[in-house]
Amino acid sequence: MLPDRRFLSTEDWSNLYKERAGRTMTQKVAFIGTGVMGKSMAGHLMDKGYELTVYTRTKEKAAELLDRGAEWAATVKEAVADADYVITMVGYPSDVESIYLGEDGIIKSARKGAFLIDMTTSKPSLAKEIAEEALKNGMHAVDAPVSGGDVGAREARLAIMIGGEKEAYTKCLPLFEAMGNNIVHQGPAGSGQxxxxxxxxxxxxxxxxxxxxxxxxxxxxxxxxxxxxxxxxxxxxxxxxxxxxxxxxxxxxxxxxxxxxxxxxxxxxxxxxxxxxxxxxxxxxxxxxxxxxxxxxxxxxxxxxxxxxxxxxx
Structure with missing residues (x-):
């Protein structure tokens, strides 16, 4: 609760309101996979004020992000539990399938209403399956592979190719804009891939x-x-x-x-x-x-x- 405005100057009250509003509006992002490109992408989200939780199989790869204040999660399930957005940037379609559709995977562990963003280059058919399962569980999934390599990731100049519901794309757009500068919604699930x-x-x-x-x-x-x-x-x-x-x-x-x-x-x-x-x-x-x-x-x-x-x- 804000203090009684009568006892604060207009400037002090305005600053306090902005500070409290900023805290309330802080959104949580779980980032899974902080390799060559992922660590830079996750860092840009922190620069924009997102509250970041990271999980990667080798904790050392997330050291820079943890030093900056990101939270560490010991499992995928723990990482996504209260996230507003979940971003994955892993190696192979088998990794994507396991992380999303496994017994303790994202679909079964994330909260309803969460937005799931797979930025791994993977199979279009798998992207469609994940989108369908996400909807069944009250979530929204988009496939959003990227191009631009380590340089594009570091400089937030990635090309991001997105498939999925237009509404979900719009909701996730601020995150994409933090990581890239060529962002195109290509069509339904699988279109990004x-x-x-x-x-x-x-x-x-x-x-x-x-x-x-x-x-x-x-x-x-x-x-x-x-x-x-x-x-x-x-x-x-x-x-x-x-x-x-x-x-x-x-x-x-x-x-x-x-x-x-x-x-x-x-x-x-x-x-x-x-x-x-x-x-x-x-x-x-x-x-x-x-x-x-x-x-x-x-x-x-x-x-x-x-x-x-x-x-x-x-």
Whole structure:
């Protein structure tokens, strides 16, 4: 209860009212999965004043967030119990299925009225199943995979592709705006994941092209860094050339996005393409080349480590 306004100055009463209103309106977010991208995304939500609870299988990965004041939960069930929003950013569809639909998973543990946001790149069919189960239990679920890698996550410049009810999208929009700057509602449940498959198909061939271009520049005796200055702003320009090609040349193959996760994404894209009878020769080649990279033990490197296949030829 606020004190009697008669005993406070107008300025003091106004400040106290704003402070109390802010506390009342603070919304709780459970963030599950604080890896390469997730920790930055969760941090942006804290910057916007959301009360954050985190859960990840390796607590050390959440250390920065915990140091900033986030709460730690020992289980998924504990993390989501009183959350207004639940965000997941994990590795594989099997992880998503377990976390949402398991015995102590989100659907059975979150409160009615909660909004569930899966930002993992996963199967469209699974996104639809989660949305249906959420509605049966009085919740709302959207699939919202992202693109932009570690750089986009750090700088809150992610592209976010959303599938689900329009009303749920609108309700979750302030959270999306804290993490990204290209936010599009693509349609009903599963649409976000289908859009992400289009994104990954485009990246797969683009990564091959970037590697070939740099290898050609080096083979012909050019300075590849100077070549990049020319081609990144011309018709060949791409996110991969601008952000990942310099890392290739530096020999820095730390993950902004893991090879193993990209292979997972491409396999989902291939399965979905086959269901629609779509021929994808570029995707097929990328799967083959990234498979070779995985066999070299590079599954935990960044996707731009594909360049190592060309470096072997020198």
């Amino acid at each position: 289908h859009t992400k498959m289009s994104n990954q198909i485009a990246i797969s061939s683009g990564m091959i092209a970037a590697c070939e271009a740099l290898a050609y520049a080096e083979k012909t005796g050019l300075d590849p860094e100077d070549v990049l200055k020319s081609i990144t702003t011309g018709a060949a320009g791409s996110w991969t050339l601008q952000n990942l090609a310099p890392r290739m040349l530096q020999g820095n193959f730390e993950p902004g996005f893991y090879v193993k996760h990209f292979i997972k994404d491409m396999r989902i894209a291939k399965e979905e393409s086959e269901q629609f009878g779509l021929n994808t020769p570029g995707l097929d080649l990328a799967l083959s080349l990234f498979g070779q990279l995985e066999e070299m033990g590079e599954e935990n490197s960044g996707t731009h480590a594909l360049y190592k296949l060309w470096k072997q030829q020198q």
